[in-house]
Amino acid sequence: MKKSVFKILNIVAFSVATLTLTNCGSNDPDIIITPPASEVIENLQSGIMNGNLDESFTLNSNIIYNLNSSFIVESGVTLTIPAGTRIQASNGGTSVYIAILKGGKIDVQGTSSSPVVMTSVSENPGDWGGLTICGDATTTAGANAEAEVGGFIYGGINDADNSGSINYLVIKGTGAQINADSQYNGVSLYAVGSGTSISNVAVLNGSDDGIEFFGGTVSATNLFLENNEDDSIDWTEGWSGTIDNAYITHTVSGFSTVFEGDKDNGNPKFNNITAVSTVGGTALQFKKESGGTITGLSLTGYDVSIDMKDGGALTNVLIDGVAADPSLSYTSTAVVTAADFSWVNSNVSITTLPLQGTIASKVTLDASIKYLLNSSYIVQSGGELVIPAGTQIEASAGGTAIYIAVLKGGKIDIQGTANDPVVMSSVGSSAGDWGGLTICGDATTSAGVNAEAEVGGFIYGGTNDADSSGSITYLVIKGTGAQINADSQYNGISFYAVGSGTTIENVSVIDGADDGVEFFGGTVSASNIYLENNEDDSVDWTEGWNGTLTNIYISHTISGFSTAFEGDKDNGNPKFVNLTAISTVGGTGLQFKKTSGGTITNIWLEGYDENIDMKDGGPLENVIIDGVAASTTADYKTGTKVDASTWTWKNGGL
Numbered sequence: 001m002k003k004s005v006f007k008i009l010n011i012v013a014f015s016v017a018t019l020t021l022t023n024c025g026s027n028d029p030d031i032i033i034t035p036p037a038s039e040v041i042e043n044l045q046s047g048i049m050n051g052n053l054d055e056s057f058t059l060n061s062n063i064i065y066n067l068n069s070s071f072i073v074e075s076g077v078t079l080t081i082p083a084g085t086r087i088q089a090s091n092g093g094t095s096v097y098i099a100i101l102k103g104g105k106i107d108v109q110g111t112s113s114s115p116v117v118m119t120s121v122s123e124n125p126g127d128w129g130g131l132t133i134c135g136d137a138t139t140t141a142g143a144n145a146e147a148e149v150g151g152f153i154y155g156g157i158n159d160a161d162n163s164g165s166i167n168y169l170v171i172k173g174t175g176a177q178i179n180a181d182s183q184y185n186g187v188s189l190y191a192v193g194s195g196t197s198i199s200n201v202a203v204l205n206g207s208d209d210g211i212e213f214f215g216g217t218v219s220a221t222n223l224f225l226e227n228n229e230d231d232s233i234d235w236t237e238g239w240s241g242t243i244d245n246a247y248i249t250h251t252v253s254g255f256s257t258v259f260e261g262d263k264d265n266g267n268p269k270f271n272n273i274t275a276v277s278t279v280g281g282t283a284l285q286f287k288k289e290s291g292g293t294i295t296g297l298s299l300t301g302y303d304v305s306i307d308m309k310d311g312g313a314l315t316n317v318l319i320d321g322v323a324a325d326p327s328l329s330y331t332s333t334a335v336v337t338a339a340d341f342s343w344v345n346s347n348v349s350i351t352t353l354p355l356q357g358t359i360a361s362k363v364t365l366d367a368s369i370k371y372l373l374n375s376s377y378i379v380q381s382g383g384e385l386v387i388p389a390g391t392q393i394e395a396s397a398g399g400t401a402i403y404i405a406v407l408k409g410g411k412i413d414i415q416g417t418a419n420d421p422v423v424m425s426s427v428g429s430s431a432g433d434w435g436g437l438t439i440c441g442d443a444t445t446s447a448g449v450n451a452e453a454e455v456g457g458f459i460y461g462g463t464n465d466a467d468s469s470g471s472i473t474y475l476v477i478k479g480t481g482a483q484i485n486a487d488s489q490y491n492g493i494s495f496y497a498v499g500s501g502t503t504i505e506n507v508s509v510i511d512g513a514d515d516g517v518e519f520f521g522g523t524v525s526a527s528n529i530y531l532e533n534n535e536d537d538s539v540d541w542t543e544g545w546n547g548t549l550t551n552i553y554i555s556h557t558i559s560g561f562s563t564a565f566e567g568d569k570d571n572g573n574p575k576f577v578n579l580t581a582i583s584t585v586g587g588t589g590l591q592f593k594k595t596s597g598g599t600i601t602n603i604w605l606e607g608y609d610e611n612i613d614m615k616d617g618g619p620l621e622n623v624i625i626d627g628v629a630a631s632t633t634a635d636y637k638t639g640t641k642v643d644a645s646t647w648t649w650k651n652g653g654l
Contacts, residue, residue, distance in 0.1 A: 049087065049098075053077055061085045061114075067128070069095055070150075075103030078164065084114035089128035091120055093176040097129030097184060100163060102136055102154055102191075110168025110200070112343045120173035125207035125229055129184035130174035136161040137193035139215020140238040140264050147190050147214070148182045154190035159217040161193025168200045168343060175207030175229065183208035186228065192218040194241065202344040203228060209260075210248075213239035213268075221245060224341040226348055227252050231260035231285075232275070240266035247336045248275040250301075251348050256281035258299070261290030265316055270294045274336040276350060277301035283330070284317070285309055291316025299330045301354040320361070328380075329357025355393060359383045367391045367420075373402055373434070376456075381409025384470065390420035395434035397426050399482040403435030403490060406469055408442055408460055408497075416474025416506070416649070423652035426479035431535055432513035435490035436480035442467040443499035445521020446544040446570045453496050453520070454488045460496035465523045467499025474506045476652030481513025481535065489514035492534065498524040500547065508650040509534060515566075516554075519545035519574075527551055530650040533558045537566035538581070542596075546572030553644035554581035556607075562587030564605070567596030571622050576600040580642040583607035589636070590623070591615055597622025602639040611636050 036042075040051040044059070050069040058080040059065060067089040073079045079100070081087075089096050098118070100106045110116040120127030132149055136156035139145060145155045174186045186203030187210070194217040202224035203210040210225035215237035223246040225232040232248045250256035258275040261268075270292060275283060283302040286292075287309045297319055299305055306326040308314060317324035338346065355371040358378045364386040365371060373395040379385045385406065387393075395402050404424070406412045416422040426433035438455055442462035445451060451461045480492045492509030497520060504526035509516040516531035521543035527550040531538035538554040556562035564581035567574075579600055581589060589608040592598075593615045603625055605611050612632045614620060623630035626638065644650065 053079060056080070058082065059085050064088055066090065067096055067098065068092065071098045073100045073104040073106065075101050078105040078107060080107040080109065081116050082109050083111045083116065083168070085116050087118045089118065089120045089173070091122065091127040093126070094129055094178050094184065096176070097132060097150070099132040099150055099152060100134065101152060102134040102156075105162070105164035106133065106166065107164050108166040108169045112168060112200070115168040115170050115200075115343050117170045119171065123172040123205055125173060125205050126175045126177060127173040129176045130171060130186045130188065130206070132184070132188040132190065133163050133192050133196075134190045135163045135192035135196065135216055135218070137191045137216040137218070138238070139191040141215060145191070147188075149178060149184055149188060152190065155215060156191065159193055160195045162195030163192050165197040166199070166201060167197070170202045170204070170344060172204045173206070174203070177207070183230070185209040185212045185234070187211045188214070189216060189218055190214045192216040194218060200343070202226070202341065204344075204346065209234040213241065215239055217241050219243065222341070223247070224344045224346075225249075226346055229254050229256070231257045233258065234260045234262075235268060236262040238264040238266035239268055242269040242271065243273070244271045245336050245340070246270070246273050247338055247341060248273070249338070249348055249350065250277040250279055250281055251350065253279045257283070257285055258302070259284045260287070261285070261292060262287040263290060265289050265291040268292045272296040272335045274298040275300070275302070276353060278350065278353060282307050284324075286312055286317060288312060289316060293318045295320055296335050297330045298335070301356075305330050305357070327358060328360055331357065331359045331363045359385065362386065364388070365391050370394055372396065373404065374398070375401055377404045379406040379410035379412060381407055384411040384413060386413045386415070387422050388415050389417045389422065389474070391422050393422075393424045395424065395426045395479070397428065397430070397433040399432070400435055400484055400490065402482070403438060403456070405438040405456055405458060406440065407458055408440040408462070411468070411470035412439065412472065413470045414472040414475050418474060418506070418649045421474040421476050421506075421649040421652050423476045425477065425652070429478040429511050431479060431511050432481045432483060433479040435482045436477060436492045436494070436512070438490070438494040438496065439469050439498050440496040441469045441498035441502065441522055441524070443497045443522040443524070444544070445497040447521060451497070453494075455484060455490055455494060458496065461521060462497065465499055466501045468501030469498050471503040472505070472507060473503065474649050476508045476510070476650065478510045478652070479512070480509070483513070489536070491515040491518045491540070493517045494520070495522055495524055496520045497522040500524060506647070506649065508532070508647075508652070510651070515540040518542075519547065521545055523547050525549065528647065529553070530644055530647055531555070535560050535562070537563045537591075539564065540566045540568070541574060542568040544570040544572035546574050548575040548577065550577045551642050552576065552579045553642045553647075556583035556585055556587055559585045563589070563591050564608070565590040566593070567591070567598060568593040569596060571595050571597040574598045578602045578639070578642050580604045580639075580644075581606070581608070588613050590630075592618055592623060594618060595622060599624045601626060603636050604639045604641045605636040
């Protein structure tokens with residue numbers, strides 16, 4: 001009763017204050033009574049958000065709004081949020097959220113310099129319920145369906161429906177648990193229509209999805225989704241919109257999925273999607289008959305690229321114009337980066353990433369990131385791996401399971417410099433830790449066309465001696481030579497029928513348990529090669545390789561099997577210009593098996609027990625040194641030493 005009396009007194013006082021006399025010829029004054037603001041508006045004016053908003057209102061960017069319960073925008077009402085506004089949600093779980101009902105609108109007017117922020121105090125996953133918008137577009141759930149969150153009504157027949165506009169919005173700490181099967185998302189879009197504008201939205205640290213579409217036709221541009229613990233982008237009920245430009249990161253162990261599509265396939269479109277995980281997980285998951293069309297996809301660090309959860313057709317998912325292939329890793333040139341979202345205050349700085357899987361398109365690594373090679377990394381035909389100067393690839397000591405391979409028709413482009421070489425090494429750089437680099441080409445080999453390599457069973461060899469497998473400049477490799485079987489090991493670099501169109505220069509292979517470099521046929525040449533303490537042969541060739549090596553420096557300082565050269569099988573007469581090989585532990589200098597040979601100009605051999613070994617009695621005339629046949633008694637300290645002291649890059653700073 002007291003409340004009513006005070007309310008009447010307030011109205012009377014307000015009415016007296018607004019009483020106005022008129023000049024209409026009447027002695028009675030006009031009385032204009034303006035009702036007081038509703039409790040919801042009064043609270044908003046005090047910086048408190050709760051209740052149902054039944055008249056349009058514009059927030060004040062100079063006030064921090066405390067969201068301590070549900071805040072619901074009714075049909076016919078618009079909530080306007082100016083740039084720089086901050087809404088701070090209490091850690092109230094499912095009772096704290098913002099909802100725009102069907103027929104209502106939201107207008108988020110953030111800018112890149114002053115985004116709108118909605119967050120809990122601690123920004124922890126599950127603190128609050130996030131933002132829900134209900135529209136009048138079509139959904140397979142039908143008209144006037146009931147949402148799993150809040151029981152809100154959504155869905156109709158107006159695909160062009162407009163629920164407002166969102167620009168530069170940051171949401172943190174959402175995903176409150178409703179029940180065992182349902183949680184609030186960062187942003188939930190229920191049958192929202194294409195007349196709605198959504199751009200520049202960041203959802204961070206949600207315990208459920210970042211953004212989920214329940215039917216509708218709305219599209220979105222520029223999404224930043226970080227460490228949302230269920231799916232970053234989720235859709236169902238035939239959503240058919242488009243997402244342009246999304247950057248997604250997972251750095252916290254747990255369930256980390258980039259996409260989850262479910263139920264009917266509305267064929268949504270996705271253009272330029274970059275997703276990075278440091279904790280594995282599934283990248284793209286499609287349930288039932290769901291699918292979509294994806295262009296410009298870059299996935300890094302996920303255990304599974306494509307998961308058709310319920311056996312749906314892979315043709316439902318088109319990636320760059322062809323059906324999805326779960327055997328591919330889909331690591332392509334990342335057209336979207338974290339740097340594109342400078343307006344997001346992210347706490348994540350990715351400095352290491354796993355390098356694994358199979359690629360069939362162009363991939364460019366980032367020199368600012370250390371890559372962890374935890375399994376095989378394979379460049380398929382049509383793929384290209386670009387490695388900028390200064391990039392470090394750290395291989396785990398996993399033996400034969402750890403290697404990089406460029407298959408026939410693929411390319412590698414290593415862009416190291418003298419000051420910033422590319423380095424591939426295990427942590428301890430111990431011989432045999434990993435499998436090294438294998439490159440397969442289409443040049444000729446005495447093994448024939450489409451021969452099978454002893455490592456990986458890769459196919460190599462063809463008829464194109466000018467074939468190009470790419471370019472390698474300033475590369476340092478350490479700790480290779482993993483044992484395959486009693487007769488075979490990985491080398492530092494294995495060249496299988498690599499053609500003369502390939503560029504190889506300034507390469508260092510150190511501490512390998514097998515050969516430093518080995519050529520299996522082919523015509524490729526190389527210059528400035530540094531080979532130190534490789535335990536089998538420093539330079540090995542077979543199958544008629546006939547390229548040229550210029551400026552080779554070989555060092556043996558550890559006791560064991562130490563051979564500078566081993567040539568085997570058919571003699572393709574490869575050329576060697578400026579060869580220096582020095583051993584402090586004896587060993588064999590140059591060994592030639594069967595009818596192998598070569599032509600060497602400017603030689604210096606020092607410290608070997610035996611300089612020339614024609615292992616199978618091949619003629620010394622097959623080996624021409626400085627214009628004459630090789631001699632088993634010659635000293636071969638006749639040339640000018642290669643000065644490797646000027647190769648400051650050769651140890652890679654390790």
